[in-house]
């Protein structure tokens with residue numbers, strides 16, 4: 001069983017997922033990293049060369065594998081919830097946490113980042129608003145928990161998530 005992060009690009013899935021794994025002493029994996037290893041090139045390059053549909057096929061295969069085999073924390077890519085089969089696999093096989101961020105929050109964090117192909121457009125803010133509109137309901141459908149990420153620091157969010165998981169009885173309780 002795994003703890004799985006979903007959310008918009010720049011919502012903190014990779015950063016918070018890695019820190020939470022460290023805190024809990026669990027293995028961490030980022031599905032985008034596994035995809036890049038399988039492709040032998042960057043996601044950005046693959047998107048440009050083969051198109052989004054081909055990328056989504058590889059992503060679906062990797063998510064199917066990871067959700068069956070990874071015992072630990074998984075950070076997904078922002079589009080991991082687009083396919084119904086992915087949403088079902090994520091929800092049924094893991095404890096899914098949606099890191100909810102507004103388009104404004106994520107724009108602030110990733111506007112200088114050139115590695116995210118979907119945001120390399122003339123008006124990234126408009127693109128983020130559109131992504132949010134389409135995806136917010138899909139992230140909610142896949143998720144068991146929704147965490148608001150607007151103001152809190154990464155460390156605070158990791159504390160909040162640890163508490164939520166403890167309250168839900170999903171972590172071993174510390175003996176005192």
Ligand SMILES: Nc1ncnc2c1ncn2[C@@H]1O[C@H](COP(=O)(O)OP(=O)(O)O)[C@@H](O)[C@H]1O
Pocket residue numbers: 007008009010011012013014015016075109110149151152153154157
């Ligand atoms: N709660 C937060 N507060 C401030 N910066 C954050 C927060 N969450 C993420 N970041 C920063 O935003 C950027 C994008 O985070 P990342 O983990 O790559 O997002 P994702 O994997 O969801 O696309 C990173 O530079 C990260 O340090």
Ligand SMILES: O=C(O)C1=C[C@@H](OP(=O)(O)O)[C@@H](O)[C@H](O)C1
Pocket residue numbers: 007008009010013014032043076077078079080115116117118
């Ligand atoms: O939102 C998306 O569709 C994507 C988000 C990226 O991951 P991050 O959410 O980590 O940026 C990566 O999987 C790919 O570029 C597609």
Ligand SMILES: [Mg+2]
Pocket residue numbers: 013014015030032075076077
């Ligand atoms: Mg990421």
